[in-house]
Structures are given as structure tokens and as C-alpha cells.
Amino acid sequence: MSDRPIALDEYPIHQAPLSMRQVATSDRNAYDRCIFHVLDHAGRALLIAGLGVYPNTGVIDAYATLRLGDRLHAVRASDALTDDRLALTVGPLTITVEEPLRRLRLTCDPDPSDPDGLSCDLTWTASFPATWEPHHTQHRGGRLILEGRRFVQAGTCTGTLRAAGERLTVTAGEWTGTRDRSWGVRPIPGEDGGRAAAEAPTEGFHWIWCPVRFDDRFVMVIVQEDADGHRTLNEARLVRDGAPDRQLGWPYADIGYRPGTRHPERAVLHLTDPARKPLELTAEILTSSPLALGAGYPPADDWQHGTWQGRGWTDRRVYDLSDPAAHPLAAYGVTDHAARFTLDGRTGYGIFEHGSFGRHDPSGFTGYDSVAPGRTHRPGEAAR
Numbered sequence: 001m002s003d004r005p006i007a008l009d010e011y012p013i014h015q016a017p018l019s020m021r022q023v024a025t026s027d028r029n030a031y032d033r034c035i036f037h038v039l040d041h042a043g044r045a046l047l048i049a050g051l052g053v054y055p056n057t058g059v060i061d062a063y064a065t066l067r068l069g070d071r072l073h074a075v076r077a078s079d080a081l082t083d084d085r086l087a088l089t090v091g092p093l094t095i096t097v098e099e100p101l102r103r104l105r106l107t108c109d110p111d112p113s114d115p116d117g118l119s120c121d122l123t124w125t126a127s128f129p130a131t132w133e134p135h136h137t138q139h140r141g142g143r144l145i146l147e148g149r150r151f152v153q154a155g156t157c158t159g160t161l162r163a164a165g166e167r168l169t170v171t172a173g174e175w176t177g178t179r180d181r182s183w184g185v186r187p188i189p190g191e192d193g194g195r196a197a198a199e200a201p202t203e204g205f206h207w208i209w210c211p212v213r214f215d216d217r218f219v220m221v222i223v224q225e226d227a228d229g230h231r232t233l234n235e236a237r238l239v240r241d242g243a244p245d246r247q248l249g250w251p252y253a254d255i256g257y258r259p260g261t262r263h264p265e266r267a268v269l270h271l272t273d274p275a276r277k278p279l280e281l282t283a284e285i286l287t288s289s290p291l292a293l294g295a296g297y298p299p300a301d302d303w304q305h306g307t308w309q310g311r312g313w314t315d316r317r318v319y320d321l322s323d324p325a326a327h328p329l330a331a332y333g334v335t336d337h338a339a340r341f342t343l344d345g346r347t348g349y350g351i352f353e354h355g356s357f358g359r360h361d362p363s364g365f366t367g368y369d370s371v372a373p374g375r376t377h378r379p380g381e382a383a384r
Contacts, residue, residue, distance in 0.1 A: 006083040021083055023055045025185065029145070030056045031306065032183035034095065036106060037211075037351045038122060038157045039338035040175050043286025044068070045168060046338040047120065047161060048295055049106055051088055051095050053081055054188060054306040061305060062093040064108045065294040066118055066163050067287055070322040073118040073163045074294030075108055078309040091314040092119075101153070102126050104179075110162065117316055122159035122170055124177045128218040129153070131239045133180075138232070141196025150182035152220055154213035154239075154350070176349040178211040188306030189298075203227035204358030204365070207334060208253055210269065212281070212341045212350035216240065219281060219343065219350075221251050221269050227359040236271050246274055255354070255363070257372030261324075262356045262365070263288070264337065283339040283352045292333030293319050299329045332357055332368075 008020035016024035023030045033052025039045065051062035061078035077091030088095040092109035103125050110119035130153040138146035156172035204227030212219045217240045224233035236248035249272030256266040269281040291297035294317070296305045303315065320326060334355035341348045358368045365371075 006085075008085055020085065021055075026056065027185050028056045028191065029185045029188050029306075030054065031186050031188070033305070034179060034181045036124065036177060036179045037336060037338075038106075038124075038161075038170065038175060038177045039286070039349060039351070040168075040170075041340070041349050042174075043338060043340075045161065046287050046289050046336070047122075048289055048291070048336060049093070049095075049108070049120075050295070051090065051093065052305055053085070055081065057188070057306055057308065059306050059308055060090050061296070061309075062090040062095075063295050064093060064106075064118060064120065065289060066120075066161060067289040067321070068163055068166070070320065071164065072289060072294055072319040072321055074315075074317050074319065075118050076294070076296060076303055076315045078303075078307070078313045080311050091312070098123075101130050111316055114316070116163075116165040118163045120159065120161045122157050122161070122177075124155055124157050124179065125172075126153055126155040127213060128155070128239050128241055130181075131218075131220065131237060131245055133182075133220070133222060134233055134235050136182075136184075136233060140193065141200060143196065144185070146184075146186050148182045148184040148186060150180060152178065152180045152211050154178045154211055154218040176213050178213065178350055180211070189304045190307065202358065204360045205355065206357075206360045206363065207353070207355045208251075208269075209353040210281075210283070210351065212339075212343075212348045214341075214343065214346045214348035216346075219248070219341075219348070221248075221271070221281065223251055223253060225360065225362070227361065229360070229362040236269075248272060248279065259373060260371050262331065262371055263324075263335070264352065264354055267352060267354075279344060280342075282342045283337075284341075285352065286338045286340060288335050288337045290327065290330035290333055290335045292330045293321075293327055297333055299332055301329060 035050040038047040046067040049064040060081045063076045066073045096105040106122045108120045111117045130151045133150040136148040157177040161168040206225040208223040210221040220237045222235040236251040238246040252270045254268045267283040271279040292300045337352040339352040
């Protein structure tokens with residue numbers, strides 16, 4: 001690799017006395033990536049797409065998955081990271097920033113050998129300003145293993161999706177699009193966790209990430225809790241165009257799980273407006289896509305983000321989701337659920353992202369093999 005300046009060094013955007021080729025940390029887990037969710041309001045389709053760069057491992061990769069019926073269509077690509085950091089393209093997958101924070105284009109080129117496979121050409125347009133998520137940190141033993149800066153935004157999508165010989169027309173009135181951008185340090189596979197990981201394994205992890213678009217407002221809710229229910233990340237925010245963001249209190253969730261699983265079917269997020277009025281953000285799950293299948297999130301066993309696959313690697317596959325037992329690892333990863341939401345008489349659409357693993361005292365889960373009985377658990381209740 002050349003040690004000469006790169007094109008980005010021409011611009012006054014440096015945050016450290018380094019070339020823009022380099023990041024201000026030697027941590028191998030440095031990353032910079034995005035994720036998009038595009039869902040139709042009838043619950044028929046859910047597209048998840050993203051792209052990431054990993055400067056200290058020299059990798060750029062991207063993915064797109066489309067849940068359509070009981071099939072999950074996936075395209076993944078990985079390659080060597082180059083000095084052209086404005087080229088957000090890997091194999092058939094490209095993200096084009098047409099107007100920062102306002103309009104982006106997502107494309108997935110068709111496979112010449114399989115024209116009926118997954119492809120798309122979508123334009124995402126912001127409906128509301130981008131808003132910051134809380135600064136996210138996580139430690140293992142005495143080491144900081146995750147530190148991320150993130151913003152989230154909701155909008156609409158137009159364009160086309162193709163898969164399994166079907167062509168879906170994506171329209172602004174019948175589809176919603178949300179996106180998240182994050183960068184910092186986040187674990188990628190291939191590193192020995194050492195004594196801290198061996199002697200102090202995680203007892204439990206409980207996560208809710210919930211961006212919701214209404215016609216006149218955007219609501220973002222984040223909850224991360226340890227096994228005992230200690231809250232380590234918290235956000236409930238209302239975003240409107242032309243108005244200051246408002247916090248909506250300390251969210252609590254009542255989740256109705258499918259019996260014998262930790263798969264949510266409905267949820268109520270209890271919020272509070274600035275006048276201390278209680279608000280209920282309800283979620284009705286429409287369709288679901290496990291991030292461990294196709295999208296490269298742990299504990300995926302076929303491909304994970306940031307891992308070197310060689311130059312010019314592209315993989316396409318279709319997962320059958322009709323039998324949950326066929327994909328046992330999916331239950332131990334985060335799942336993104338397209339959902340219809342209601343709040344204060346309004347109906348909106350967005351993502352109920354949820355993962356609950358191991359012990360979680362407020363939900364009554366006692367360990368990794370603990371699942372829900374046939375009813376909703378409220379905080380403080382024990383599973384039976």
C-alpha cells in the first residue's frame with residue numbers, strides 16, 4: 001500500500017494528525033458502516049441492506065437480504081479496502097450518497113446467471129432530520145470492546161425490488177425506510193477474548209432498538225439491559241421537522257412472546273411526554289428477518305462482517321424460514337421485525353429490533369435455555 005496522501009486528504013475534514021486512510025486507533029475492530037431497513041406496510045416484504053469498512057483489517061463488505069414469504073434472499077460481497085473511501089461499492093452492491101442526510105440510492109445488480117435472483121434499485125429520501133443515538137460503550141473485564149457513535153433517520157423509499165421472479169414496486173405511500181450510521185470500535189470475529197471472556201462470560205443481554213416513522217413525527221427507542229435488568233443504554237426521542245427533539249422518558253417494555261420462544265409477536269413501549277403524560281407505543285409484528293441469516297451479524301456461521309474472504313468475493317443464497325428449527329443459531333442473534341405501530345391515535349411503521357439471550361430477570365428468563373410461556377411478562381414477574 002502506498003504511503004502517499006489520498007484524495008480525501010485534500011479536504012479540511014481531518015480529526016487527527018493522520019492521513020484519511022488511517023483511523024485514530026490501532027484496534028483491529030475499528031469500523032464504519034450503515035444499515036437500511038425498507039418495509040412495506042402490508043408486512044409482505046422486508047429488505048435489510050448495509051455496507052461497512054474495516055480500516056485495520058483492510059476489508060470492505062456489504063449485504064442485502066429480502067424476506068419475502070417464507071424465503072430469505074441474500075446477497076453478500078467482500079473485497080479489499082482501497083484508498084477511494086467515497087466509492088461505496090462492493091461487488092453487485094452499491095450505496096450512492098446523492099445528497100448527504102437527505103437522499104441516498106441503494107442498488108443491487110442482478111446475477112447474470114440467475115436473473116430471477118435478488119436485485120434492487122431504490123432511492124431513499126429523508127422525511128425527518130437525522131438524530132443522534134446515545135454514545136454506545138461496552139466493556140469486557142477492564143477493556144473497552146465497543147464504542148460507537150451513531151445517528152438514525154427515517155424516510156420513504158421508491159424504486160423496484162426483484163426476487164424469485166417477482167417484481168415489487170416500492171412507493172412512498174406504501175413503504176417506509178429507516179437507516180442507521182455508526183462508526184467506532186465494534187468486535188469482529190477472529191480475536192481471542194482472553195481470560196476476561198473465559199472467566200466472566202456474559203450472563204444475559206436484552207436489547208430493543210426501535211425506529212418508527214409516523215406521517216408527522218419520528219420516534220426512536222433504545223433499551224439495553226444486563227442480566228439483572230441494569231440499564232446500560234437508554235433512549236426515547238421524538239423528532240419533528242422544524243422543532244427541537246424531545247425526550248420521552250425512561251421506556252419500559254411489555255413484550256408478548258410466541259409461546260416456547262423469545263420471538264416477539266407484539267409489544268407495548270411505555271413512554272412519558274415532557275408534561276409527564278404516559279404514552280403507549282404499541283408494536284404489531286408483521287414479518288421478521290434474523291440478522292444472523294444472510295446479513296452477517298453474529299452468531300452467523302457462514303459469513304460475518306469484517307472477515308477476509310479474499311478479493312472479489314460474492315455469495316448469493318436463499319434461506320428457507322418455514323422451519324425455525326432449521327436455523328438454530330438465529331435464536332441467539334438479534335432479529336429485525338417489521339412492525340405496525342400506534343402512538344396517541346397515530347399509525348406508523350418501522351422496526352422492532354430485539355434480542356434477548358441468557359438470563360434477564362425483569363422478563364423472567366433464567367438462562368440461555370429459558371423461553372416464554374403463553375403470556376406476556378411484565379417487569380418483576382417470573383417466568384413459569
